[in-house]
Amino acid sequence: MKSKTKSSSELDANEFEEVLTLFFNALPDPIFVIDQTGFVIKQLGGNANEIYPFLYPFKDKLEGNNLSTLLPSHLFSTFMDTINKTINDDSLTCVDFEIANEGNILGIKNQWYQGRVFPLKQRRDDVRVVLWIAINITEQKLLELELKNLAEKDGLTGSYNRRYFTEVIQRSFLLYLRDKLPFCILMLDIDFFKAVNDNFGHDGGDKLLIALTDVFKDSIRDIDLLARYGGEEFIVLLPNTTTQKAMVVAERIRVATQQCNILHDEKSITVTVSIGVSEITVNDTSFENVTKRADIALYTAKTSGRNKVCIE
Ligand SMILES: Nc1nc2c(ncn2[C@@H]2O[C@H](COP(=O)(O)OP(=O)(O)OP(=O)(O)O)[C@@H](O)[C@H]2O)c(=O)[nH]1
Incomplete structure (x- = not known):
């Protein structure tokens, strides 16, 4: 019997994962895999330090930590509410949030982000998991605030x-x-x-x-x-x-x-x-x-x- 051999244009699962990881890591927007307890399983991308200054101080500390130890309590609540909603509705949830950057080493002022959160089928120790993409929307937010100011x-x-x-x-x-x-x-x-x-x-x-x-x-x-x-x-x-x-x-x-x-x-x-x-x-x-x-x-x-x- 003839066994199926890999053609030169095909990738095996490991190679494919390697390419995907490279691809995600090249993205400017950070992507997190987080479980329903707030534990950060994986962080990918987010290499644009100038627009993701919040990542800069703990670039290597996110994976393997719980959001409760990384975020101020009001933001932690927002994140957990969003993660729970995403899992309960089993659909995409979007949330805008602001991160204060006083004293940031890059000298960048407060930044606004939109979290786009997708439910995943995977589980970690039987706990549901989401994919969280954080997109910097500061310029759009500042423009909105300026327009509101001008109008009011x-x-x-x-x-x-x-x-x-x-x-x-x-x-x-x-x-x-x-x-x-x-x-x-x-x-x-x-x-x-x-x-x-x-x-x-x-x-x-x-x-x-x-x-x-x-x-x-x-x-x-x-x-x-x-x-x-x-x-x-x-x-x-x-x-x-x-x-x-x-x-x-x-x-x-x-x-x-x-x-x-x-x-x-x-x-x-x-x-x-x-x-x-x-x-x-x-x-x-x-x-x-x-x-x-x-x-x-x-x-x-x-x-x-x-x-x-x-x-x-
Ligand atoms: N500097 C300045 N003056 C203004 C502005 N808007 C209106 N004014 C002036 O306010 C003055 C109002 O004058 P009037 O309506 O005659 O009233 P008034 O002199 O305050 O007298 P009474 O209201 O009767 O006590 C006018 O000279 C306007 O030119 C502004 O944005 N800046």
């Missing part, structure tokens, strides 16, 4: 812009309809701002707007939302707040503004602010009813002498 923030002061504010107040209004969670609005307008520009130049005016943004932020809680509404007009959303408390916050902002003193070309600039306050009511049919009342209150503050807090 005001270029001069870094506070939120009117468009973002409108989105948030719309949601607050819907929450109010559902849960009756009250909220208040403060409409702020700097007094005689034109005179600041006239006396100190547009640069001086800009510098003041930036300084006042900090003053306003320092006077509100983290959950409150400050936005630049127009030129020298700002608006604050105070969630879960009723009129009485909103008046206290408005008064705090008014006093802090009066006390703010900035230097520009060795001259000091001081201003005051007028503030209109309003609270959502059961009769309101849109968030615009609330902002309209704050605007009317602001007008009253302006026409009754400025540097005042009024309510409507």
Whole structure:
């Protein structure tokens, strides 16, 4: 009987594995074989040190160790949740994660990765196993963050812009309809701002707007939302707040503004602010009813002498 002989173009299993290992090792993205306990069975590829700086410090320490000893606890949880989901669903799972790189020897800042995790049929000591490919997506993430920033923030002061504010107040209004969670609005307008520009130049005016943004932020809680509404007009959303408390916050902002003193070309600039306050009511049919009342209150503050807090 004629036995099957290997032709010169065929590889035996060992040779084939050798080629595959060479191939994987040449890949810039690291690939890990990890079991369901978080034990790293094998690491392949990941040779682009500049885009995989997280591998650099323990390049040779990954294999044979558990992720729990390699990753910070919050990342370890993310990895284990992803591995369990991949195995339970028996399908590809994708997860984005960020790795902090402070003090990294390569001087590279935080990096974002996407883990693409595939379930494998193989087991290690009866434990299921996955293939984890980590792809560096930092540039894409930074671009996304920059676009988000451009869409939501005001270029001069870094506070939120009117468009973002409108989105948030719309949601607050819907929450109010559902849960009756009250909220208040403060409409702020700097007094005689034109005179600041006239006396100190547009640069001086800009510098003041930036300084006042900090003053306003320092006077509100983290959950409150400050936005630049127009030129020298700002608006604050105070969630879960009723009129009485909103008046206290408005008064705090008014006093802090009066006390703010900035230097520009060795001259000091001081201003005051007028503030209109309003609270959502059961009769309101849109968030615009609330902002309209704050605007009317602001007008009253302006026409009754400025540097005042009024309510409507
Ligand atoms: N420097 C600077 N000025 C701005 C900016 N946006 C708007 N302004 C100026 O803000 C001034 C607003 O003037 P007005 O609307 O007359 O109001 P006001 O002088 O503050 O007077 P009252 O609001 O009535 O107290 C105008 O001179 C605008 O040019 C900005 O981004 N930077």
